[in-house]
Amino acid sequence: LHFHNLEEVEEERISPGVKRKIITGKDLMFVLYEIAPNQGLAMHKHPHEQLGYILEGEAEFIIGEEKTVMKAGTVFHVPPNVIHGGKVIGEQPLIELDVFHPIREDFLKKPEKK
Numbered sequence: 001l002h003f004h005n006l007e008e009v010e011e012e013r014i015s016p017g018v019k020r021k022i023i024t025g026k027d028l029m030f031v032l033y034e035i036a037p038n039q040g041l042a043m044h045k046h047p048h049e050q051l052g053y054i055l056e057g058e059a060e061f062i063i064g065e066e067k068t069v070m071k072a073g074t075v076f077h078v079p080p081n082v083i084h085g086g087k088v089i090g091e092q093p094l095i096e097l098d099v100f101h102p103i104r105e106d107f108l109k110k111p112e113k114k
Protein backbone atom coordinates (compact mmCIF):
# COMPACT_ATOMS: atom_id res chain seq x y z
CA LEU A 1 0.00 0.00 0.00
CA HIS A 2 1.66 3.27 -1.08
CA PHE A 3 -0.98 5.73 0.01
CA HIS A 4 -2.63 6.10 3.37
CA ASN A 5 -5.35 8.32 4.70
CA LEU A 6 -4.52 9.14 8.31
CA GLU A 7 -8.19 9.46 9.14
CA GLU A 8 -8.56 5.79 8.35
CA VAL A 9 -5.51 4.61 10.30
CA GLU A 10 -6.47 2.92 13.53
CA GLU A 11 -5.73 4.99 16.62
CA GLU A 12 -4.09 3.16 19.51
CA ARG A 13 -4.50 4.37 23.04
CA ILE A 14 -1.28 3.40 24.74
CA SER A 15 -1.91 5.06 28.10
CA PRO A 16 -4.63 7.36 29.44
CA GLY A 17 -2.95 10.48 28.02
CA VAL A 18 -1.27 9.10 24.92
CA LYS A 19 -2.74 8.10 21.57
CA ARG A 20 -0.89 7.25 18.39
CA LYS A 21 -1.29 6.20 14.78
CA ILE A 22 1.45 4.23 13.08
CA ILE A 23 2.37 3.78 9.44
CA THR A 24 5.16 1.30 8.88
CA GLY A 25 7.48 1.22 5.89
CA LYS A 26 10.31 -1.20 5.21
CA ASP A 27 12.97 0.44 7.39
CA LEU A 28 11.16 3.62 8.41
CA MET A 29 8.26 4.17 10.74
CA PHE A 30 5.96 7.16 11.02
CA VAL A 31 4.12 7.71 14.29
CA LEU A 32 1.58 10.49 14.88
CA TYR A 33 1.16 11.14 18.60
CA GLU A 34 -1.50 13.01 20.50
CA ILE A 35 -0.34 13.58 24.06
CA ALA A 36 -2.46 15.21 26.76
CA PRO A 37 -1.47 18.35 28.68
CA ASN A 38 0.78 17.65 31.68
CA GLN A 39 1.59 14.20 30.43
CA GLY A 40 5.21 13.30 31.09
CA LEU A 41 7.32 11.75 28.36
CA ALA A 42 9.64 9.56 30.39
CA MET A 43 13.36 9.90 29.72
CA HIS A 44 14.43 7.01 27.53
CA LYS A 45 16.78 6.03 24.74
CA HIS A 46 16.76 3.57 21.88
CA PRO A 47 19.08 2.51 19.10
CA HIS A 48 16.64 3.93 16.53
CA GLU A 49 17.33 7.34 15.06
CA GLN A 50 14.36 9.67 15.49
CA LEU A 51 13.19 12.88 13.86
CA GLY A 52 10.15 14.64 15.25
CA TYR A 53 7.94 17.52 14.15
CA ILE A 54 5.56 19.40 16.43
CA LEU A 55 2.25 20.25 14.76
CA GLU A 56 0.32 21.60 17.76
CA GLY A 57 0.81 22.22 21.46
CA GLU A 58 3.97 22.71 23.50
CA ALA A 59 6.34 20.54 25.42
CA GLU A 60 9.49 20.97 27.46
CA PHE A 61 11.94 18.53 26.01
CA ILE A 62 15.46 17.38 26.73
CA ILE A 63 17.72 15.64 24.22
CA GLY A 64 21.10 14.71 25.62
CA GLU A 65 22.42 17.93 27.17
CA GLU A 66 20.01 20.25 25.35
CA LYS A 67 16.72 21.45 26.78
CA THR A 68 14.09 23.54 25.04
CA VAL A 69 10.39 24.32 24.77
CA MET A 70 9.07 22.77 21.58
CA LYS A 71 6.06 24.27 19.83
CA ALA A 72 4.35 24.12 16.45
CA GLY A 73 7.09 24.18 13.85
CA THR A 74 9.84 22.70 16.03
CA VAL A 75 11.72 19.83 14.42
CA PHE A 76 13.97 17.74 16.62
CA HIS A 77 16.56 15.07 16.00
CA VAL A 78 17.44 12.30 18.41
CA PRO A 79 20.57 10.38 17.40
CA PRO A 80 20.70 6.69 18.25
CA ASN A 81 21.09 5.93 21.97
CA VAL A 82 20.82 9.55 23.14
CA ILE A 83 18.58 9.97 26.16
CA HIS A 84 15.49 12.14 25.67
CA GLY A 85 12.15 12.97 27.25
CA GLY A 86 10.08 15.80 28.67
CA LYS A 87 6.60 16.96 29.47
CA VAL A 88 3.63 18.49 27.65
CA ILE A 89 2.96 22.02 28.92
CA GLY A 90 0.10 24.46 28.36
CA GLU A 91 -3.56 23.71 27.83
CA GLN A 92 -3.46 21.96 24.49
CA PRO A 93 -2.58 18.41 23.62
CA LEU A 94 0.73 17.96 21.85
CA ILE A 95 0.38 16.72 18.29
CA GLU A 96 3.71 15.35 17.16
CA LEU A 97 4.90 13.39 14.18
CA ASP A 98 7.86 11.10 14.78
CA VAL A 99 9.85 9.17 12.22
CA PHE A 100 12.06 6.27 13.27
CA HIS A 101 14.76 4.30 11.54
CA PRO A 102 14.81 1.37 11.75
CA ILE A 103 11.22 0.60 12.58
CA ARG A 104 10.20 0.31 16.23
CA GLU A 105 9.40 -3.37 16.42
CA ASP A 106 8.44 -2.76 20.05
CA PHE A 107 5.56 -0.56 18.84
CA LEU A 108 4.12 -3.37 16.75
CA LYS A 109 3.59 -5.74 19.66
CA LYS A 110 0.15 -4.54 20.47
CA PRO A 111 -1.08 -4.59 24.01
CA GLU A 112 -4.63 -5.85 24.60
CA LYS A 113 -7.12 -3.63 22.89
CA LYS A 114 -10.08 -2.14 24.64
Ligand code: NI
Residues within 6 Å of the ligand: 044, 045, 046, 050, 078, 084
Ligand atom coordinates in the same frame (compact mmCIF):
# COMPACT_ATOMS: atom_id res chain seq x y z
NI1 NI B 1 12.29 8.17 21.73
